[in-house]
Amino acid sequence: MSKFRDARVGSWRALARPLLTLSLPLILATGTALAGDPAAGEKVFKKCAACHAVGEGAKNKVGPELNELIGRTAGTLPDFKYSKAMIKAGGDGLVWTPETLATYLAKPKDMVPGTKMAFAGLKSDADLDNVIAYLAGFSAQAAPAPAPAPAAAPEPEQTRSDAAPDTTSAAPTPTASGHDGKVFGLGRKAEAEEIAAWDIDIRPDGTGLPVGRGTVSDGEVLFSENCAVCHGDFGEGVGRWPVLAGGQDTLTDERPEKTIGSYWPYLSTVYDYVRRAMPFGNARSLSDDDVYALTAYLLYLNDVVTDEEFELSNENFTEIRLPNEENFIADDRDAEGHDMATSAPCMESCKPGPVEITMHARILDVTPGSVDDDEAGGAGGVD
Amino acid sequence: MSETKTPLSPAALSRRSLLKAGLSAGTLAGTAVAARAAGDPLITEVQDWNRYLGDGVQARPYGTPSPYEAHVVRRDVEWLTAATESSVNFTPLHELDGIITPNGLCFERHHAGIADVDPAAHRLMINGLVDTPLVFTMEDLKRFPRENRLYFLECAANSGMEWRGSQLNGCQYTHGMVHCVMYTGVSLKLLLEEAGVKTSAKWVMPEGADASAMTRSIPLEKALDDCLVAFKMNGEALRPEQGYPLRLVVPGWEGNMWVKWLRRIEVGDEPWHQREETSKYTDLLANGKARRFTWVMDPKSVITSPSPQAPITHGKGPLVISGLAWSGNGRISRVDVSIDGGRNWTTARLDGPSLSKALHRFYLDIAWDGSPLLLQSRAMDEHGFYQPTKNELRAARGENSIYHNNGIQTWHVKADGTVENVEVS
Known part of the structure; x- marks a missing residue:
């Protein structure tokens, strides 16, 4: 039998079990809502930052750079390829002002049908005011509010080969010897930037955490926009999509609910997984700060933190422990005794009398198309 | 079972015509009997395929199965998952024989759909606790010494829907998250040695290039033992749904660890x-604790025919009971079959190659008297581990494990030859 069954893996730190309350939060206040607050607008701008840069050295990305936006005629940056609709809007006299921006950013496709900007719009007036105040700080024509220190816009995390698939011949040339490998001399040395692009995994001890931070409040906004469509506003799960919150004290129930709060052993897994694979269908689109904020919000939904203003960062990350950490054990299947060393399997008269059928298949014809009920009662899915 | 049958081949018809009594195939049997009086027209009359020319070469540049086999396909269970991109379908085990699974019938499990990767754009990186972090192209990888090995791959959740009782009617659904192919690839050990593993290393983590960027921790000892980095299955390139152009092979261990679209292997000192x-x-x-790192797939078997999707249609007489057995520990040493629900057992005949961590084919040839059967099979591996009953598993683990259900399966064969998934006392 495999020796790996007995492998004891790692050394589990003592559990710091956070106090839990049993109820899910029903209402979560949004962040500070002072109209026109550039600092608050900087947080709102994170939704834009995947496509737009602003501040010193800002360049066009998926969307145009936004320095000196106030007073700019729409569709007129020389180096950016706008939609025809946006160029026409500028030709028709659309100039970006706090007022026109407010209309546009509330529902971009309503104001400029045909715009390339995929963003659906900001629902909250406060968010609109704040983000416009933030952008105005980078425009000389705008009110002379002191511009906040322009944080470098996070670059979208994209792998090198995803971005520009090289052919073999275009790959970096081998070193002088032609080889880096030790034995066969095959392959080439991985560059530091390449390793950084792909090696984004996080361990429970915090190894791999990027510098960054995000609050519960920010996370709520991000969650509502990116995650709630599948996971529900409070992580309750829509349909068969995963439930992320609740379920505490259900692991011994007939129908356990395995969530981040009730089951997952380590918070690092949340950060790692959201950053590498979420949102489903748009992986690697969130900034590191976004992922801190979402992780903070998930902690809040699971009552691991209770302060809406709680900020999770690389500095306090490993202080957080999830409640179920201590309930994971090593593989001890071998101790169940289904082996010759324990007892040989019986061959004759193994049961006292004729065998009775105790249960029939509950679905009599599973040929696709004939299943007429949603068998949520089934004993678990495939994952 | 109401599955539509395609026209029977002449061979099948003549096989039927040999049976004299207890025929339950209805009109087909009647036809065969009636035809015999005047001679079977399939024999006495010249058939189209015997007179006219068939398609020439290159009619099918990549060959596909006969249209009469169109029902032999992977199938899914729609209610099981939220989206097809993160879902599973099942190998039609009841239609297959031998130990090799055809590439197009190997079950699929994706976490973010089938990644479409150009092999020229694919890279494999090895980084972490190594002397020299390396990047390989597919061309590089094909210059390492190659190995060909046959392994089963089983999803840890195979039979996972049966923990609370018999639920799905067909071994395709109860046991179809397994397949067995021959892989061609490079020993992972060679690649790790090429990078130079530091003495502090204890673990590796493969990562996929798909949109789930699948990752699993694997002990270095296993990585250096028998893992392969494979680019071919059954002699041809990996199928896209199996990780084209590159996948990890982790023999005997749960399928989720066999990372597809393999793009990176990190070496570390902790999982x-x-x-x-x-x-x-x-x-x-049941007690709320959870086992982790339950990698090895336990010994398991299933009778693939007769089974709910493969009922007995020939009536009494010679019956081939056929099935598959496998163990993540090594070779299968023995398979016992019971026709009375586990009271009495007969050791079945293993046929074909017996390879470590590969599917094994077993047969028990009986004369069926037409009475109901409660068919079971019980596999044992070369290390003496064998399949427990489902109730023994439940007693040890409860009903919420989802994974690693290797309990003994029972099929109820009724007098009319139909078969149902049941549980027994």
């Missing part, structure tokens, strides 16, 4: 506790 080895692929027990 990473990734999502698929914490929130998933851990086995919740």
Whole structure:
């Protein structure tokens, strides 16, 4: 039998079990809502930052750079390829002002049908005011509010080969010897930037955490926009999509609910997984700060933190422990005794009398198309 | 079972015509009997295929099965998952024989759909606790010495829907998350040695290039033992749904670890506790504890015919009971079959190659008297581990483990030859 069954893996730190309350939060206040607050607008701008840069050295990305936006005629940056609709809007006299921006950013496709900007719009007036105040700080024509220190816009995390698939011949040339490998001399040395692009995994001890931070409040906004469509506003799960919150004290129930709060052993897994694979269908689109904020919000939904203003960062990350950490054990299947060393399997008269059928298949014809009920009662899915 | 049958081949008809009594195939049997009086027209009359020319070469540049086999396909269970991109379908085990699974019938499990990767754009990186982090192209990888090995791959959740009782009617659904092909690839050990593993290393973590960027922690000892980095299956390139152009092969261990679209292997000194080895692929027990790192697939078997999707249509007389057995520990040493629900057992005949961590084919040839049967099979591996009953498993683990259900399966064969998935006392 495999020796790996007995492998004891790692050394589990003592559990710091956070106090839990049993109820899910029903209402979560949004962040500070002072109209026109550039600092608050900087947080709102994170939704834009995947496509737009602003501040010193800002360049066009998926969307145009936004320095000196106030007073700019729409569709007129020389180096950016706008939609025809946006160029026409500028030709028709659309100039970006706090007022026109407010209309546009509330529902971009309503104001400029045909715009390339995929963003659906900001629902909250406060968010609109704040983000416009933030952008105005980078425009000389705008009110002379002191511009906040322009944080470098996070670059979208994209792998090198995803971005520009090289052919073999275009790959970096081998070193002088032609080889880096030790034995066969095959392959080439991985560059530091390449390793950084792909090696984004996080361990429970915090190894791999990027510098960054995000609050519960920010996370709520991000969650509502990116995650709630599948996971529900409070992580309750829509349909068969995963439930992320609740379920505490259900692991011994007939129908356990395995969530981040009730089951997952380590918070690092949340950060790692959201950053590498979420949102489903748009992986690697969130900034590191976004992922801190979402992780903070998930902690809040699971009552691991209770302060809406709680900020999770690389500095306090490993202080957080999830409640179920201590309930994971090593593989001890071998101790169940289904082996010759324990007892040989019986061959004759193994049961006292004729065998009775105790249960029939509950679905009599599973040929696709004939299943007429949603068998949520089934004993678990495939994952 | 109401599955539409395609026209029977002449061979099948003549096989039927040999049976004199207890025929239950209705009109087909009647036709055969009636035809015999005047001679079977399939024999006495010249058939189209015997007179006219068939298609020439290159009619099918990549060959596909006969249209009469169109029902032999992977199938899914729609209610099981939220989206087809993160779902599973099942190998039609009841239609297959031998131990090799055809590439197009190997079950699929994706976490973010089938990644479409140009092999010229594919890279494999080895980084972490190595002397020299390396990047390989596919061309590089094909210059390492190659190995060909046959292994089964079983999803840890195979039979996972049966923990609370018999639920799905067909071995395709109860046991179809397994397949067995021959892989061609490079020993992972060679690649790790090429980078130079530091003495502090204890673990590796493969990562996929798909949109789930699948990751699992694997002990270095296993990585250096028998893992392969494979680019071919059954002699041809990996199928896209199996990780084209490159996948990891982790013999005997749960399928989730066989990372597809393999793009990176990190070497470290601690496990990473990734999502698929914490929130998933851990086995919740009745007491609320959960086993983690339950990698090995336990000995398991299933009778593939007769089974709910493969009923007996020939009536009494000679009956081939056929099935598959496998163990993540090594070779299968013995398979016992019971026709009375586990009271009495007969050792079946293993046929074909017996390879470590590969599917094994077993047969028990009986004369069926037409009475109902409660068919079971019980596999044992070369290390003496054998399949427990489902009730023994439940007693040890409860009903919420999802994974690693290797309990003994029972098929109820009725007098009319139909078969149902049941549980027994």
